[in-house]
Amino acid sequence: MSLPKDFFTQLEQYSELSNREKAVFVEIFGNSKSRVEVTQAFHISESNLSSCLTGIYKKFSISGSGPVKETRLREYLQKRYSQQKPSGRSTADVAKDDIDALVQEIREKVKPSIKEKCGTMRVLDMPQPIELTGERGIYTNVNILEKITGRRRLDIPELLQNCNPEHFDHFGLSRVTEKRISGLEVVQRYNKLMVLGKPGAGKTTFLKYLAMQCIEGEYLTNRVPLFITLKNFAEAPKQPDVLKYVAQQLSGFGVKNASFKAEKLLRQGKALILLDGLDEVREEDTKRVLRQILYLSDNFHTNQFIMTCRIAAKEYTFERFTEVEMADFDQEQIAIFAQNWFRLSDPVKGKRFIQKLKDNEPIQELATNPLLLTLLCLVFGESADFPANRSELYKEGLDVLLKKWDAKRNIERDQIYKNLSLQRKEDLLSHIALTTFEQKDYFFKQRMVETYIADFIQNLRDVNSEPEVLKLDSKAVLESIEAQHGLLVERAKGIYSFSHLTFQEYFAAREIVEIRDINAIQKLAEHITETRWREVFLLTTGMMRKADDLVRFMKQKVDSLLCADEKLKKFLNWANEKALCIHAGYKPAAIRAVYFAIDFSLDFNITHNNIVSNLDLGRSIDTVLDSHIANDFRLGLEQNLAIDLDLAVTLSDYEFDDLSISFELTHNLEFRNILEQLREQRHTNDKHHQPEQSYQTHDQAWHEQLRIMMIKYRNIGKHWQFNDSQNKILQQSYDANVLLVNCLNSDCYISREVRQEIEDTLLLSK
Secondary structure (H helix, E strand, C coil): CCCCHHHHHCCHHHHHCCHHHHHHHHHHHHCCCCHHHHHHHHCCCHHHHHHHHHHHHHHCCCCCCCHHHHHHHHHHHHHHHHCCCCCCCCHHHHHHHHHHHHHHHHHHHHHHHHHHHHCEECCCCCCCCEECCCCCCCCCCCEEECCCHHHCCCCHHHHCCCCCCCCCCHHHHHCCCCCEEEHHHHHHHCCEEEEEECCCCCHHHHHHHHHHHHHCCCCCCCCEEEEEEHHHHHCCCCCCCHHHHHHHHHHHCCCCCHHHHHHHHHHCCCEEEEEECHHHCCHHHHHHHHHHHHHHHHHCCCCEEEEEEECCCCCCCCCCCEEEEECCCCHHHHHHHHHHHHCCCCHHHHHHHHHHHHCCHHHHHHCCCHHHHHHHHHHHHHHCCCCCCHHHHHHHHHHHHHHHHHHCCCCCCCCHHHHCCHHHHHHHHHHHHHHHHHCCCCCEEHHHHHHHHHHHHCCCCCCCCCHHHHHHHHHHHHHHHHHHHCCEEEEECCEEEECCHHHHHHHHHHHHHHHCCHHHHHHHHCCCCCHHHHHHHHHHHHHCCCCHHHHHHHHHHHHHHHCCCHHHHHHHHHHHHHHHHCCCCCCHHHHHHHHHHHHHHHHCCCCHHHHHHCCHHHHHHCHHHHHHHHHHCCCCCCHHHHHHHHHHHHHHCCCCCCCHHHHHHCCCHHHHHHHHHHHHHHHHHHHCCCCHHHHHHHHHHHHHHHHHHHHHHHCCCCCCCCCHHHHHHHHHHHHHHHHHHHHHCCCCCCCHHHHHHHHHHCCCCC
């Protein structure tokens, strides 16, 4: 039996089909054409036809396989058609006009409420709500992962792939390589969607955005957005069923005869149903709420459903819902959010915020979470900078995740983990962090972390220490940490990590500080040459009441690196001799560091840019050096240092060889004449084209002659000819000194005597 085309066009699902899908739909289900006839008529392959049909079945929420789906859709269409009554106008036109009028009526009634409820966001300590969309809007488009990260069947080596545990970047360890799809595209692709995500991932904001897009006519203009906070529904007076609850909401918005119109709206599939926060429903309400969601989605399946829930907070699976995961923000999204945030108040501050993030990888890593990014914007907005003591910033972020985020929304969690005080929660996470970090375990098996939890909670009061009970409690605690706070997350099936490496580093430092054990401090100092411990050192010195012992142990370890090698000691003595020759207003250690960098770099034949950038230690020791070297090392430096830098750069970089600074500042006439001759030789040689091999030979001879003159007149540029082992030790020593000085210059409490003692003896041979 053929069905009229005007019947098809009045179906709501018809408007959501692509042009190709509409044509195929009408031919097969309206004109009763066979698959072969359709492929021939449209000149498409069988596989293309199958793809079109798959899209059609999805829009009509038809399940099953093979011919079953075609039969079910035909039965559905016949039933819909038989329910229509003939009239002067076509039944389809009357029915369509009737439902369209109802949709527009309800949309107008709910619009003020949707804009009030979903048009703004206000979290944390924001003084006032901020607009979500429009010219002043803060909203940043989100990305979705179609594969849930915690369900990937990967092992730890695969998670660590392309990531050196000794020289990792904070983003590398948590980077997800799964394909990212825009949130709106995923919503258009699936009719029933469960959006999972970590705390603060932006799930509610995403639903608010969809509601606003719909009511403002940007998306699904022929549907009514119904935003239901599931916690409010669950705790509504007299526990109404979901149909009655929706009717009550519509009645409150001024819709007359709300019960009848609500059911008609849902029967016609004209609602965009947004169900927010399944994880926020109290345990005693969960079963009832689940039944109501199932009733709604099964009996009114032609509507569009989007529900949110925290990852690891749900055990029930909705059979007809496609589960996806909110992706972390990438650097582009972070920048867009920050630009939107500061756009109206201070655009310049917004640019400075983005640059500060780029310069500070641990903080930038936190910004991948929208909630923590909001916190960073609030903090930066007050002082145009981040706190000098980063541990204070991390602690504030952890307080948000551990207590404030739920408390501000009046959400209570009913798990064993609730019985742990905030102090004990932090103690537990600190115990896990230091244990795993010491073992280089950035990812750890579920059974292992449950063992750490069991070791900790068995000593708490009123905890049942029976092995089986303790095992179950440990599992419950792990699940609660992930679901409630998102500080531990499942990266793959049965494999966990801290949500951010920054938090693992913070908690590891906190554990060292809290246990107040001199052996723990000495043990930390032993790691001073390991790059991965850098942030832990900085955080520990900033968190300690007094860091004298730690920096002393660090200094002893640094000094021990070079003391066993006579050649390296001679190198340090030479650097000190050069420093003593310069009478300037800089700290001697800073000048020693500069010459250390110059000659160590020359021995590696490093380029001009690397020499300049390798003066970090000197910049850290002396802020005067910092201001000049960072911008233009030619200006404002004492002449001797400027000359030597110019010579070193010229020797190292074949493209920078005019010796301009050395020539202008050198007062030794003999050396000045030699430099003039070298400059003339260079310019003369450049003017004449020579065979490449001949040019290289001349070039090498020229640079060797320059080196000889540098040694004779300036005592720099020697061929130290360090072996591989010595080069490694020198690099370790340099990096360790940089770290030590950075700790001294951080917001830490160190006695004046200890600080002076360390500064005076930096890079000195013993």
